[in-house]
Amino acid sequence: MTESITQALARQARERPAALALVDDRTRLTWGEVAAWVARAAGWFRKHDLPRGATVLGWLPNCAEWYLLRLACEQAGLLWVPVPAAQGRRELTSIVERARPRVLISRTRFRERGYVAEVDEICARLDLRPLRITVPDDGLLCLDGPLDDGRAALRL
Numbered sequence: 430m431t432e433s434i435t436q437a438l439a440r441q442a443r444e445r446p447a448a449l450a451l452v453d454d455r456t457r458l459t460w461g462e463v464a465a466w467v468a469r470a471a472g473w474f475r476k477h478d479l480p481r482g483a484t485v486l487g488w489l490p491n492c493a494e495w496y497l498l499r500l501a502c503e504q505a506g507l508l509w510v511p512v513p514a515a516q517g518r519r520e521l522t523s524i525v526e527r528a529r530p531r532v533l534i535s536r537t538r539f540r541e542r543g544y545v546a547e548v549d550e551i552c553a554r555l556d557l558r559p560l561r562i563t564v565p566d567d568g569l570l571c572l573d574g575p576l577d578d579g580r581a582a583l584r585l
Contacts, residue, residue, distance in 0.1 A: 435504045438464055456493040456569050463497065466569075470501035473574030477560060479531050481506040486530035486559070488521065488548065490514035490539055494570045498534060501572070507532075514539055522551050533559040537566065 432440065438460075441450065446461030458466070474485070485502045487509065489495045495511065502509040510528045512521060525533070525548075533552070535544040545563060552559060564570045 433503075434500065435467075438467065438500060451493050451496060453491070453493045455567060458493065463500070466497055467500045467504055468576045469574055470497065470572040471504040471574070472576055473572035474501060474505040474507055474532070476574045477532075479505070479507060482508055483531040484508045484510050484528045485532040485534065486510045486512060486525065486528050488512040488514070488516070488533070488535040488544060489564060490536065492564070494534075494564050497570075518547060518551075521547070522555075525551050525557065526555055529557060530559045532562065534562040534564065536564050 441448075441460040442464030446464075447459050449457065450460040450463045451458045479485075485498065485507050487495060487498055489498075489511070491514070499509045499511070510524070510530065512524055516524070533548055535548050537543075537545050545561075548561075562570070562572070
């Protein structure tokens with residue numbers, strides 16, 4: 430039987446909790462830390478009563494949160510919709526309109542673009558009111574909910 434990504438994460442956290450798992454220019458996390466972050470973030474998503482299969486759109490550059498959020502969404506039974514950081518406004522509008530995210534996550538700014546302002550304008554034009562999360566420029570995003578046991582995890 431093939432293990433799911435959430436099962437693989439749990440196995441790595443059990444077997445190699447202190448081994449380095451995820452690194453970016455702001456963060457270094459072990460498998461144990463990744464599993465704990467994902468469980469708390471999945472619990473945070475579940476605490477907000479998002480329906481199973483709801484979309485979470487992430488307009489982020491390559492950063493630790495991109496991977497952590499993807500794992501947390503899967504564990505919480507949500508669909509992660511990643512948008513490349515360099516995506517243009519027209520393409521971003523089309524993706525937001527089609528995905529109709531319940532949660533939208535971005536940085537404040539990236540490469541001289543005001544991500545928050547662009548996304549807020551697009552959502553207002555489309556009459557969407559997703560829950561908005563902004564990833565901090567320094568330090569790791571914290572979505573601190575009750576520990577999630579992974580029972581809602583998507584199984585593909």
